Amino acid sequence: MTEAVFRESTAEPRTQSVPLAHLSVELGHLYMEDFEAGPERLREHFAEVRVWVDAVRASVDRRTKRPRISTCFLVDDYFSRFSTPAELIPMVLKEAERAGLVIDYLARESACAVADRIELAESVMHRLVESPPPGSYGSRPPVSRTGWLANGQRTPWTPRSALGEIKGWEPPRETAARNHSVFMDVELWSEKDGRRLWSCPFLAAVWQLARLGLLRHLGEPVLVPTSWAGEDFPHDWDRLPPLTRLTDTKAAFSAYRTCTLMPNRFLAVEDAVRLILDQIDVDAGALDQVATRSAGEGMPVPAAVAQRATYVFYEEPGGASAAEEA
Amino acid sequence: MPSPSGPPTHSVLVCGEVRTCLLPSLQALDGRAAAQLLRLRADDHVRVSERPTMYALSPEVLTGVDCGLPAANGAKVRAVGTVAVRGALTEGRLLQSTAYVSLPAAGPDVRRPWGQYLVRPGLVEPLGKLPRQAVAEGVLRGAGRGELDLGMIAEGLLAQLRRHALLDRRVPFKSSPTRLRWVARREPEGGRASLVNFTVAEGGLRAMELLLPADVPAAAAAGLCEDLALHDWLLTTTQYMLDNSRLGAADGPSVVEVLHPVVVHLLHLWMPRAHVDPALGHLWDVLEDRPGFSRQWENLGRRIRDRLALQAVPRPYEALSRR
Amino acid sequence: MLIFAASDKGGAGRTVTSANLAYHRAMAGDDVCYLDFDFGSPTAATVFEVADAREATDGRGLHAYLIGEVGEPAWIDVWAKTEHPVLRNPPPGCGRLVLMPGDVSGGEFATSDDNLRHCVDLLMKLYYEYDLVVVDLSAGRSYAVDMALEATAQPEMREITARWLVFHRWTHKHVAAAASLAFGVRGIIAGGVARGHDEEALRGAIRFVRAAVPDPESPLWSQVSPTQSAWMRKTDGDLRQLASAQGVGYSQVLGSVPLEPVLQWREQLITAEDVVDSQIANQETWQALSRLAGRLTDDKYWEQA
Numbered sequence: 038m039t040e041a042v043f044r045e046s047t048a049e050p051r052t053q054s055v056p057l058a059h060l061s062v063e064l065g066h067l068y069m070e071d072f073e074a075g076p077e078r079l080r081e082h083f084a085e086v087r088v089w090v091d092a093v094r095a096s097v098d099r100r101t102k103r104p105r106i107s108t109c110f111l112v113d114d115y116f117s118r119f120s121t122p123a124e125l126i127p128m129v130l131k132e133a134e135r136a137g138l139v140i141d142y143l144a145r146e147s148a149c150a151v152a153d154r155i156e157l158a159e160s161v162m163h164r165l166v167e168s169p170p171p172g173s174y175g176s177r178p179p180v181s182r183t184g185w186l187a188n189g190q191r192t193p194w195t196p197r198s199a200l201g202e203i204k205g206w207e208p209p210r211e212t213a214a215r216n217h218s219v220f221m222d223v224e225l226w227s228e229k230d231g232r233r234l235w236s237c238p239f240l241a242a243v244w245q246l247a248r249l250g251l252l253r254h255l256g257e258p259v260l261v262p263t264s265w266a267g268e269d270f271p272h273d274w275d276r277l278p279p280l281t282r283l284t285d286t287k288a289a290f291s292a293y294r295t296c297t298l299m300p301n302r303f304l305a306v307e308d309a310v311r312l313i314l315d316q317i318d319v320d321a322g323a324l325d326q327v328a329t330r331s332a333g334e335g336m337p338v339p340a341a342v343a344q345r346a347t348y349v350f351y352e353e354p355g356g357a358s359a360a361e362e363a
Numbered sequence: 364m365p366s367p368s369g370p371p372t373h374s375v376l377v378c379g380e381v382r383t384c385l386l387p388s389l390q391a392l393d394g395r396a397a398a399q400l401l402r403l404r405a406d407d408h409v410r411v412s413e414r415p416t417m418y419a420l421s422p423e424v425l426t427g428v429d430c431g432l433p434a435a436n437g438a439k440v441r442a443v444g445t446v447a448v449r450g451a452l453t454e455g456r457l458l459q460s461t462a463y464v465s466l467p468a469a470g471p472d473v474r475r476p477w478g479q480y481l482v483r484p485g486l487v488e489p490l491g492k493l494p495r496q497a498v499a500e501g502v503l504r505g506a507g508r509g510e511l512d513l514g515m516i517a518e519g520l521l522a523q524l525r526r527h528a529l530l531d532r533r534v535p536f537k538s539s540p541t542r543l544r545w546v547a548r549r550e551p552e553g554g555r556a557s558l559v560n561f562t563v564a565e566g567g568l569r570a571m572e573l574l575l576p577a578d579v580p581a582a583a584a585a586g587l588c589e590d591l592a593l594h595d596w597l598l599t600t601t602q603y604m605l606d607n608s609r610l611g612a613a614d615g616p617s618v619v620e621v622l623h624p625v626v627v628h629l630l631h632l633w634m635p636r637a638h639v640d641p642a643l644g645h646l647w648d649v650l651e652d653r654p655g656f657s658r659q660w661e662n663l664g665r666r667i668r669d670r671l672a673l674q675a676v677p678r679p680y681e682a683l684s685r686r
Numbered sequence: 687m688l689i690f691a692a693s694d695k696g697g698a699g700r701t702v703t704s705a706n707l708a709y710h711r712a713m714a715g716d717d718v719c720y721l722d723f724d725f726g727s728p729t730a731a732t733v734f735e736v737a738d739a740r741e742a743t744d745g746r747g748l749h750a751y752l753i754g755e756v757g758e759p760a761w762i763d764v765w766a767k768t769e770h771p772v773l774r775n776p777p778p779g780c781g782r783l784v785l786m787p788g789d790v791s792g793g794e795f796a797t798s799d800d801n802l803r804h805c806v807d808l809l810m811k812l813y814y815e816y817d818l819v820v821v822d823l824s825a826g827r828s829y830a831v832d833m834a835l836e837a838t839a840q841p842e843m844r845e846i847t848a849r850w851l852v853f854h855r856w857t858h859k860h861v862a863a864a865a866s867l868a869f870g871v872r873g874i875i876a877g878g879v880a881r882g883h884d885e886e887a888l889r890g891a892i893r894f895v896r897a898a899v900p901d902p903e904s905p906l907w908s909q910v911s912p913t914q915s916a917w918m919r920k921t922d923g924d925l926r927q928l929a930s931a932q933g934v935g936y937s938q939v940l941g942s943v944p945l946e947p948v949l950q951w952r953e954q955l956i957t958a959e960d961v962v963d964s965q966i967a968n969q970e971t972w973q974a975l976s977r978l979a980g981r982l983t984d985d986k987y988w989e990q991a
Contacts, residue, residue, distance in 0.1 A: 045411075047412070166427050174512050175519070341482065
């Protein structure tokens, strides 16, 4: 077959590749209540995290001689706004440093919803492909209409026909159940006054995809890190780039695998994240690039995206849970 | 598309269904509007091609299925995987949606974790062995209740597109949609694709069988089927409008009223194999030879122009009566 | 155009009359689709005499489609499948006549979001395909009426011309009930407005059809006694007054169909043969149906009174 002479660029889109590290380690995720608990809480957090980070590094060292590991930190500016970058970031960096940790990249949680005017969460929502419970032949209402995503079949609710058969309660069923079900149903967003509020697990799923180098917008990379050149950080979160590079690290933000270190109260959220990741049809071009390059480096990634994310759930630093209860 | 991870899976059968209808919009859409209509995913490209005809193709989206396959011999085969669905708009006027799947000769005995199916888009694996011939016949015959229903999936996308806020939801004339069911049996790599048959059934139903070498992507076969379905729709629709035997009768609709939309909206759409993969373009030759798709189209076009031309000439008795 | 056929109660001649209207329009060259939304007791297949074909579609009809069990409702090409010998040979130039049957095993069911979406999708699709779509709705304040009102109130369907026929018999009880169905509490207009319809527009899209109307002047009654005759005239007059008072008077009536034994007893399509050759049906009935069929799309009869 001879090469075609005539080409139209709009008819042959391409997917750009992004630089990839071996591992992206998330050192923490800061919410308002953590901030309000004061610097001691952060100090405790980083001291605990430090132990596990060493273990995680050792695990990468086992697979490669020249590990490329980047670290990141996420600040919630989506569900609640508190403090300012100028006040908060130096404090976070100071406490990390005290524990011997370096934060390479800092991201704002709202960037998982919209970054650089690109609606990342919306795009990911369009890519949800629900795991079909047995008996699905193409008639189920798509999740985009319900806003909920499950790991199986919900308790059936069918409007009964007049004089139709009366059925008793039926249990929900996990599709991949072994003998017994662990059924989970995850709310992806809620609507209030016509505005959509993405749920924490859904934004966290977008965050994982970004860290795994699997997000594109029309073939272009998204959430590209920006170096902060100025002296002081801004006084408004909106003036801070969605993803800021804080060091001159050579390790890229995105990586073949991710490891997230967090207190064990986030277990349910992260379980929901895995449920979501398991049902996303990610950009085939990006998926292919990551697979090819990781295999080329002798550390091939698992086929299923959710398997590439690992976690360390540690015990909440002392006093934190007590503070919450109070 | 090569599967990015996991063992490569060789399909032995590709099946699909194409639905073709008039876009419910008084004006044909331009390239930009077409791209907007077909942007099924905010972050993915709509392929837009302006030459030789304006043609826009949506990204493929997936529908997960876990159900029985239609099988002509009644065999019960459960299969799991994803069906690929896509929409296409030609000259901003004819809307199509295609749902299609590739099927391997055999699959694991139990269902895999879902994430493993997602990385093989458009592949539906049987649990156990695939009775290829029976399933091919079953797909052409149509799905029974609860069986994999490609038509339903294609129709779902079509309904979604017809609801798009961009459209004024008015049609320049009434017309019937058509359905083309197709199956392609995979042949060894390097062979030449061939068309086994193309059947016109009643109620707008068409059936088609192909032989497809292993190196030709399933999407290319879907593209060929869309092209054939589009041209078959043009023939069917135009023929039906011309066959309205009350055309021009005293109490019937006027010739201009009925044929004007054909001239404005349809006559220029005939462009066989314009966007067909070069590896499959030759399959058109068979249909051009017999029954002669283009020959019939030229004939229809001539008839329409003649009838319209006659309108401009006073009829003999009218001319006489004016003296 | 969409025509919704409603009636205050069963036995108002809704199905048999609207089926005859569909038949007349198809004979006149329109492509017509008839939807049996009488979920409780789908009988349109009997009127079109396609009972065998319908049997073959049971479980795949409109009911199964609306509740999402099948992707598309089954349909029957009446000319091809009918057991009626005359209908089997439609004259050249006639349009298509398609029946989408209900499911016998179905039943009335409440409207859910999914049902509604299926309903809108179907009506839109048929609207693009057919010149006339007739939807036969279950009698009274039924879920079918509910769904039709809800569907046509959706933004997707705003552009579409939908008209409502309320069928009723020519008795005190039926006249009052028809008026109540249209204008009363939880009636078509009240229900429509609650679902987002414009009251004036909806009011303007409703017309009444009087079915099985005995004509006191008809030769049928020429043998009755003068007392009976006088009584009939008086009752007819009273009914007219009642109808007028209830808002279903002359200006709101699209037409009347005379009392016709063939419609009453056989509940089938009246063909030209029945009128001309075998003469079992009355010429007047044929003409009344033909007039009514024409008026469905004649804007003159749908202007605000």
